[in-house]
Amino acid sequence: MSRRLKNAQLHTLDIDTDSATPLHQQLFLALRQAILDGRLKPDTRLPSSRSLAADLKVSRNTVLNAYDQLMAEGYLVSRIGAGSYVSDQLPDDLLQRKGSGSVSGTPKRDIYLSRMAMPFKGKSLQRQYRGLPFSPGLPALEEFPFEDWARLLARHWRRPKREFLVDNPVGGAQILREAIATHLGQTRAVRCHAGQVIVLSGSQQAIHLVVRAFAEPGDAIWMEEPGYPGIRDAIIAAGAAPISVAVDDEGFSLERARKIAPDARLACISPSHQYPLGQTMSLSRRLELLQWAKDNSRFILEDDYDSEYRYAGRPLSSLQGLDDDNRVLYVGTMSKVMFSGLRVGYMVVPEDLVDVFLALRRTIDSHSPAAPEAALADFISEGYLASHIRRMRLLYEQRQLCLLRLLEEKLGGILDVSPQESGMHIVAFLPKSIPDREVEKAAAEQGMLVRALSGFYNLPTDQNGLILGFAGTAEKEMPQLVDKLARIIYSKAE
Amino acid sequence: MSRRLKNAQLHTLDIDTDSATPLHQQLFLALRQAILDGRLKPDTRLPSSRSLAADLKVSRNTVLNAYDQLMAEGYLVSRIGAGSYVSDQLPDDLLQRKGSGSVSGTPKRDIYLSRMAMPFKGKSLQRQYRGLPFSPGLPALEEFPFEDWARLLARHWRRPKREFLVDNPVGGAQILREAIATHLGQTRAVRCHAGQVIVLSGSQQAIHLVVRAFAEPGDAIWMEEPGYPGIRDAIIAAGAAPISVAVDDEGFSLERARKIAPDARLACISPSHQYPLGQTMSLSRRLELLQWAKDNSRFILEDDYDSEYRYAGRPLSSLQGLDDDNRVLYVGTMSKVMFSGLRVGYMVVPEDLVDVFLALRRTIDSHSPAAPEAALADFISEGYLASHIRRMRLLYEQRQLCLLRLLEEKLGGILDVSPQESGMHIVAFLPKSIPDREVEKAAAEQGMLVRALSGFYNLPTDQNGLILGFAGTAEKEMPQLVDKLARIIYSKAE
Numbered sequence: 001m002s003r004r005l006k007n008a009q010l011h012t013l014d015i016d017t018d019s020a021t022p023l024h025q026q027l028f029l030a031l032r033q034a035i036l037d038g039r040l041k042p043d044t045r046l047p048s049s050r051s052l053a054a055d056l057k058v059s060r061n062t063v064l065n066a067y068d069q070l071m072a073e074g075y076l077v078s079r080i081g082a083g084s085y086v087s088d089q090l091p092d093d094l095l096q097r098k099g100s101g102s103v104s105g106t107p108k109r110d111i112y113l114s115r116m117a118m119p120f121k122g123k124s125l126q127r128q129y130r131g132l133p134f135s136p137g138l139p140a141l142e143e144f145p146f147e148d149w150a151r152l153l154a155r156h157w158r159r160p161k162r163e164f165l166v167d168n169p170v171g172g173a174q175i176l177r178e179a180i181a182t183h184l185g186q187t188r189a190v191r192c193h194a195g196q197v198i199v200l201s202g203s204q205q206a207i208h209l210v211v212r213a214f215a216e217p218g219d220a221i222w223m224e225e226p227g228y229p230g231i232r233d234a235i236i237a238a239g240a241a242p243i244s245v246a247v248d249d250e251g252f253s254l255e256r257a258r259k260i261a262p263d264a265r266l267a268c269i270s271p272s273h274q275y276p277l278g279q280t281m282s283l284s285r286r287l288e289l290l291q292w293a294k295d296n297s298r299f300i301l302e303d304d305y306d307s308e309y310r311y312a313g314r315p316l317s318s319l320q321g322l323d324d325d326n327r328v329l330y331v332g333t334m335s336k337v338m339f340s341g342l343r344v345g346y347m348v349v350p351e352d353l354v355d356v357f358l359a360l361r362r363t364i365d366s367h368s369p370a371a372p373e374a375a376l377a378d379f380i381s382e383g384y385l386a387s388h389i390r391r392m393r394l395l396y397e398q399r400q401l402c403l404l405r406l407l408e409e410k411l412g413g414i415l416d417v418s419p420q421e422s423g424m425h426i427v428a429f430l431p432k433s434i435p436d437r438e439v440e441k442a443a444a445e446q447g448m449l450v451r452a453l454s455g456f457y458n459l460p461t462d463q464n465g466l467i468l469g470f471a472g473t474a475e476k477e478m479p480q481l482v483d484k485l486a487r488i489i490y491s492k493a494e
Numbered sequence: 495m496s497r498r499l500k501n502a503q504l505h506t507l508d509i510d511t512d513s514a515t516p517l518h519q520q521l522f523l524a525l526r527q528a529i530l531d532g533r534l535k536p537d538t539r540l541p542s543s544r545s546l547a548a549d550l551k552v553s554r555n556t557v558l559n560a561y562d563q564l565m566a567e568g569y570l571v572s573r574i575g576a577g578s579y580v581s582d583q584l585p586d587d588l589l590q591r592k593g594s595g596s597v598s599g600t601p602k603r604d605i606y607l608s609r610m611a612m613p614f615k616g617k618s619l620q621r622q623y624r625g626l627p628f629s630p631g632l633p634a635l636e637e638f639p640f641e642d643w644a645r646l647l648a649r650h651w652r653r654p655k656r657e658f659l660v661d662n663p664v665g666g667a668q669i670l671r672e673a674i675a676t677h678l679g680q681t682r683a684v685r686c687h688a689g690q691v692i693v694l695s696g697s698q699q700a701i702h703l704v705v706r707a708f709a710e711p712g713d714a715i716w717m718e719e720p721g722y723p724g725i726r727d728a729i730i731a732a733g734a735a736p737i738s739v740a741v742d743d744e745g746f747s748l749e750r751a752r753k754i755a756p757d758a759r760l761a762c763i764s765p766s767h768q769y770p771l772g773q774t775m776s777l778s779r780r781l782e783l784l785q786w787a788k789d790n791s792r793f794i795l796e797d798d799y800d801s802e803y804r805y806a807g808r809p810l811s812s813l814q815g816l817d818d819d820n821r822v823l824y825v826g827t828m829s830k831v832m833f834s835g836l837r838v839g840y841m842v843v844p845e846d847l848v849d850v851f852l853a854l855r856r857t858i859d860s861h862s863p864a865a866p867e868a869a870l871a872d873f874i875s876e877g878y879l880a881s882h883i884r885r886m887r888l889l890y891e892q893r894q895l896c897l898l899r900l901l902e903e904k905l906g907g908i909l910d911v912s913p914q915e916s917g918m919h920i921v922a923f924l925p926k927s928i929p930d931r932e933v934e935k936a937a938a939e940q941g942m943l944v945r946a947l948s949g950f951y952n953l954p955t956d957q958n959g960l961i962l963g964f965a966g967t968a969e970k971e972m973p974q975l976v977d978k979l980a981r982i983i984y985s986k987a988e
Contacts, residue, residue, distance in 0.1 A: 021680060029683065036816070065808075072807050074777035087777070094781040112759070112791055113850065117707040120853035131660035141659045150651050157644050165635045165833040166625035186515060189523065201695060201859045208858045212731070213611040217711060230860075237706070237857040265606070283568035283581075287588040297606055313566050314559070317522075322530070339659040343863045356607060359614035363731040364702045364858050365695045366724075369837045369866075 015056055023058050024065035031066060035075050035086055038095050042088040046076065115217065116239045131472070132449035133481050136276065136425040137306065137336055138472030140395060144339060148384055152375040160371060168370040170358045172199025172346070176373045179380040180346055187308065187386075189317035190330055192348045198357055199346050201368055203305060203333040206347040207234045207268070209360050210301045210329045213353070214265045215240035222257045222267040226456035226463070228275045228303065231268050240265070244458040247274055251281030254288045267293075267300045271319045272307035273423050276456050276467050280421075286319055293327035300328045306336045308389050309471070310422035311397045326350035334376070336424060337389055344368070344376060396424060396471045399478075403470045406482040414489060415466075424471035427453060430464045434492045439466060442488045448481060509550055517552050518559035525560060529569050529580055532589050536582040540570065609711065610733045625966070626943035627975050630770065630919040631800065631830055632966030634889060638833060642878055646869040654865060662864040664852045666693025666840070670867045673874040674840055681802065681880075683811035684824055686842045692851055693840050695862055697799060697827040700841040701728045701762070703854050704795045704823045707847070708759045709734035716751045716761040720950035720957070722769045722797065725762050734759070738952040741768055745775030748782045761787070761794045765813045766801035767917050770950050770961050774915075780813055787821035794822045800830045802883050803965075804916035805891045820844035828870070830918060831883055838862070838870060890918060890965045893972075897964045900976040908983060909960075918965035921947060924958045928986045933960060936982045942975060 013030040015023060034040040046052070049063040056063075067084055070076040076084045113121060131138060156164060171177060177194040184190035184197075200206050207230060215221055217239030223231050225244035235242040243264060245257040252269045267289060271281035293300050302319045310316065320330040333345040349357050379385055400420065407417055407428060416429040430436055436452035443450040453465035473481065507524040509517060528534040540546070543557040550557075561578055564570040570578045607615060625632060650658060665671060671688040678684035678691075694700050701724060709715055711733030717725050719738035729736040737758060739751040746763045761783060765775035787794050796813045804810065814824040824842040832838075843851050873879055894914065901911055901922060910923040924930055930946035937944040947959035967975065 020676070025680070025683070032811075069808055069811075073810055089778060091778045091781055094778070094785050109846070110791055111847070112708065114706060114708055114710045114713075114759075116710070117850050117854055120850050122849060123853060131656050135660075138660065141656060144659070146651075146654060150648075153651065154644075154648070157640075157647065160640060160835075162625050162635060165638070165835040166629075166632065167834055182514070186519065189519070201862075204856070204860045205858060212608060214606065214608055216608045216610070216733075219608075230857075233853075233857045237854060239710075265608075284583060284585045284588070287585055291588055297604055314563055316567055317526075317563075340661055340860075341654075341659040341864050343861070352603070352605065355616060356611050356614050359617060359727075360611055360731060362698070363724075363727045364699060366698045366834075367837070368695075370835050372863075 013056065015058065024062045024069070027056070027058070027062060027066035028069045031070055032073075032075055035070075035090070036095060040086050042086050042090055042092070042095075044086045045082075046084045046086070048083060114239075116237050119236050120233075130449075132447060133473045133477065134443075134468050134470075134485075135449040135472060136451060136467045136469040137340075138469050139336055139339060139424070140392060140399075140472055140474075141339055142474070143392065143395060145384060145388060149375070149379065152378045152384075153372065155378070156371045156374045164370040164374065168367040168373065170198075170362050170367050171195075171354075172197070172368060173370055173373040173377065175377040175381075179377040181348075183380050183385070184318075184330075184332070184348065187315060188304065188332075189321035190348055191321050192330075196348050196351055196354060197346055198349060198354070198361065199344065199368055199373060200361065201343045201365065202335065202340075202345040203303065203331050204230050204234070204345070205361070205365065206329075206331040206345055207231055207301065207303070208237070208364070209347070209357055210268075210299070210331070211235055211238045211240065211266065213356060213360060214299055220261045220264040222252075222261065222264040222269075224252055224269055224274060225458055226276060226453065226461075227268075227458070228270070228305075229456065231301075231303070232458060235268075242458065247277060247279060249279055250285050251279045252289070253285060254292055263296070265298065267298070268303065269300065269319075270303045270305065272304055272316050275303070275305065276425065276451075276453065277427060278420050278423060278425075280316060281319070286322060290319070290323050290325070290327060293323075294325040298327065302328050302330045304330060304332050306423050308337050309393055309396055309424060311393065311400070312421040315422070320348060326352070329353075337385065337392070338379075342372070342376075344372070392471070399470045399473065399475060400426065402475045402478055403468065403473075403482070406478055407468075410482050410486040411489060414493065425467050425469040428466045428468055429453075430466065430489070431493075432462070432464055434464070434489060436464045436466055438492055439485075439488055442492070443485060446484055446488070448485065450485065507550065509552065518556045518563070521550070521552070521556060521560035522563045525564055526567075526569055529564075529584070530589060534580050536580050536584055536586070536589075538580045539576075540578045540580070542577060608733075610731050613730050614727075624943075626941060627967045627971065628937075628962050628964075628979075629943040629966060630945060630961045630963040631834075632963050633830055633833060633918070634886060634893075634966055634968075635833055636968070637882075637886065637889060639878060639882060643869070643873065646872045646878075647866065649872070650865045650868045658864040658868065662861040662867065664692075664856050664861050665689075665848075666691070666862060667864055667867040667871065669871040669875075673871040675842075677874055677879070678812075678824075678826070678842065681809060682798065682826075683815035684842055685815050686824075690842050690845055690848060691840055692843060692848070692855065693838065693862060693867060694855065695837045695859065696829065696834075696839040697797065697825050698724050698728070698839070699855070699859065700823075700825040700839055701725055701795065701797070702731070702858070703841070703851055704793070704825070705729055705732045705734065705760065705762075707850060707854060708793055710759075714755045714758045716746075716755065716758045716763075718746055718763055718768060719952055720770060720947065720955075721762075721952070722764070722799075723950065725795075725797070726952060729762075736952065741771060741773060743773055744779050745773045746783070747779065748786055757790070759792065761792070762797065763794065763813075764797045764799065766798055766810050769797070769799065770919065770945075770947065771921060772914050772917060774810060775813070780816060784813070784817050784819070784821060787817075788819040792821065796822050796824045798824060798826050800917050802831050803887055803890055803918060805887065805894070806915040809916070814842060820846070823847075831879065831886070832873075836866070836870075838866070886965070893964045893967065893969060894920065896969045896972055897962065897967075897976070900972055901962075904976050904980040905983060908987065919961050919963040922960045922962055923947075924960065924983070925987075926956070926958055928958070928983060930958045930960055932986055933979075933982055936986070937979060940978055940982070942978065944979065 053060040053063045177197040180197045181194045211234045219240045225246045243261040320328040330348040440452040451467040547554040547557045671691040674691045675688045705728045713734045719740045726736045737755040814822040827839040934946040945961040
């Protein structure tokens with residue numbers, strides 16, 4: 001039995017001639033909703049396209065389009081010579097109960113999340129750098145040779161090779177893997193060939209992959225305390241347990257680590273330049289840790305994030321190059337020596353783990369874009385990168401000296417600062433009476449990213465200080481910024 | 495007690511004046527190795543820089559550089575007026591046992607991998623598309639408006655905004671999130687606002703994040719059989735259990751799924767255009783599955799990979815737009831409508847899950863590059879994308895017809911092919927006597943990517959056919975390609 005629809009019912013359809021959504025689409029959505037919420041019942045005959053068009057004051061094509069779509073999606077059926085009917089194949093119990101649907105979501109509902117995802121529920125993201133003054137790791141963007149970079153990019157984009165438009169190899173373009181292998185051999189004493197280099201979208205991806213490759217939910221992973229929050233988050237997101245091991249003047253201590261947790265699947269360390277405190281891991285500690293890995297079939301993640309910049313001599317050699325048992329996963333990034341918006345990092349993995357890491361990478365992100373990789377390979381092999389790093393090393397040395405001088409001048413009595421032999425930031429210790437997080441907050445309100453040292457600790461800490469990036473701030477801007485910072489700190493000291 | 499070193503010992507140092515590695519670096523590495531393997535014992539005095547330079551016929555600066563580096567890294571100590579000595583702080587038991595270190599890795603060793611990584615050990619990667627003829631999902635690259643694209647990119651690269659060089663928001667550039675939300679609302683009846691759109695490096699990243707968010711190791715996840723291998727791999731890499739549910743003419747069946755595994759954390763489906771078979775999920779199946787998710791607090795991953803291309807009318811509406819309980823995670827990609835080398839995909843998530851997904855995304859890949867996102871936002875909002883899709887829809891329709899005609903002509907008696915109402919590939923069924931994997935292999939040797947249908951099945955199957963992408967192959971090239979394919983198939987039929 002078919003029911004004849006009162007046309008009056010369809011006058012309630014919401015059709016807005018000023019909307020960006022085409023009229024036929026609006027009509028389709030409105031009729032669909034009427035069917036779903038039971039106002040238009042199965043087997044109801046719809047008005048003819050001509051009469052509905054007249055009623056709604058739209059063109060007949062608009063109605064025909066909407067009817068076609070409803071038919072294609074199974075809401076309507078057409079009976080030859082008899083017009084369009086609401087399908088009687090729709091499951092009755094699933095209709096009528098439908099609400100109008102809301103974009104804003106049920107405000108409170110139980111959601112079952114995995115225990116890897118659960119710790120991130122309701123936590124707001126840590127503030128991003130966004131290039132604010134004093135951001136640690138922010139390079140001198142204004143000094144980057146963008147004209148050269150744009151020319152190299154354009155070289156590959158102008159008449160893009162077909163291979164740039166389709167899938168890039170999972171491990172990155174071969175020319176870039178070769179350029180990075182050579183660069184790391186020469187500058188970081190890393191021992192590898194191109195096949196061991198996996199190009200990624202950044203060091204975070206490498207950290208994630210290493211943690212996932214070795215740790216199962218519940219497994220212990222040693223990390224430095226204080227340490228890089230991105231490592232902690234990656235461990236938590238794998239369901240594993242980050243074990244914080246306090247560093248000292250010689251960096252990460254195996255002895256201390258074993259006292260806290262006798263065994264770990266992985267040790268995550270920054271031996272060249274501890275993040276954020278800046279120590280270098282001593283040679284005997286390095287040898288000890290390598291021996292531990294060898295004896296226990298464990299692995300070490302070496303986070304080598306900024307050691308290209310060393311002011312007291314050449315960069316220190318990597319831990320990877322000391323490893324004679326292929327136990328080190330070496331992780332590096334172009335974010336510091338170029339800029340983080342480039343999104344290129346890399347890892348160097350032992351030969352017998354290359355296949356696993358390529359496969360794991362493919363499960364999270366098929367591959368990186370090819371054209372920027374080709375441009376980057378040129379940038380490295382044609383010498384632009386080495387020359388940029390040389391220039392920046394001199395510039396950052398000056399910037400650090402300038403910042404130290406200004407801090408001594410304006411805040412000498414309050415802050416305890418030492419010069420850094422390498423890297424892009426200094427640590428300025430505050431008296432206990434001035435909580436670092438309050439300074440961080442007040443500075444953020446004035447457009448500066450001054451990271452609180454205590455925020456890099458996982459466990460409760462007495463450490464109280466500021467991480468001040470100097471590389472990304474021009475000397476001529478520093479006096480004004482240090483003045484602002486001094487006013488904030490003095491206001492808290494009162 | 496200090497031991498005087500016989501200079502003769504140092505004559506064995508390997509210094510190669512033709513190498514790309516600087517001489518001081520070579521000397522540093524050679525001396526370091528001699529210390530590490532015990533040839534140079536703790537407390538040994540090194541020759542003066544002058545005499546070593548003379549012996550090795552290198553400049554004195556070369557030797558001084560190497561000694562400085564060895565000192566900085568803790569291998570040597572300097573005694574004022576008495577020269578350089580091998581440090582006596584080195585842990586004796588860790589020296590001497592060192593081998594020379596090998597780049598090629600211990601050929602066979604036990605490696606403890608997590609159970610997420612283990613399934614990928616020793617498995618070679620599935621062949622990548624690399625733009626070969628018949629690749630499914632390969633678009634008509636030669637038809638893409640690269641001049642417009644290069645101009646939009648250059649607009650943002652020429653004088654890059656500072657914000658493009660530093661950290662992009664984790665969810666993507668706001669302008670792109672807005673452009674995608676509008677585009678999806680208009681073309682796919684997706685209901686969302688920009689804040690629910692998360693821009694990613696591709697749909698694989700979205701699949702990974704959804705699986706990780708809801709599944710723990712051991713949890714069941716329903717997926718389609720046959721289905722997309724990238725989904726299966728993501729499930730396995732999360733340690734979860736992929737439950738293959740055979741599709742039929744109406745697509746994924748909840749009833750069948752529950753018979754195989756009564757409960758699942760997640761259902762991964764391609765309702766608009768089943769991959770690879772091409773069915774559309776029926777309306778009643780859609781409503782059933784949404785009701786299941788609502789009743790059981792479960793979620794649905796909607797993989798909407800190519801439904802912009804529908805030849806029989808407008809694209810079908812998304813499942814997401816039908817969902818009144820915010821249970822659908824909608825996943826899309828720009829790889830098909832633009833090109834996969836772009837590396838842009840996206841997901842649309844319920845409002846109350848945005849924070850979790852942003853945080854999880856940050857643990858695997860901090861953010862995407864900003865400049866291409868800005869260019870893409872322009873490409874969408876200035877109408878280039880819509881117009882490109884319109885042109886390609888007509889072109890692909892022609893290409894499909896051409897391929898069908900040629901297959902009928904050359905292989906009509908052997909292949910069983912039906913036209914597809916949407917998408918970029920057809921399925922050509924083979925007689926059982928001609929195994930599809932053999933055809934795939936022979937075609938690969940001739941430079942064609944003809945995927946075996948049986949390769950998309952997880953369970954043993956009788957299905958035997960070829961997936962033939964038609965979108966990326968020009969009509970004028972098709973006769974020759976189909977000839978080649980016909981020769982391969984006839985040779986197997988003999």
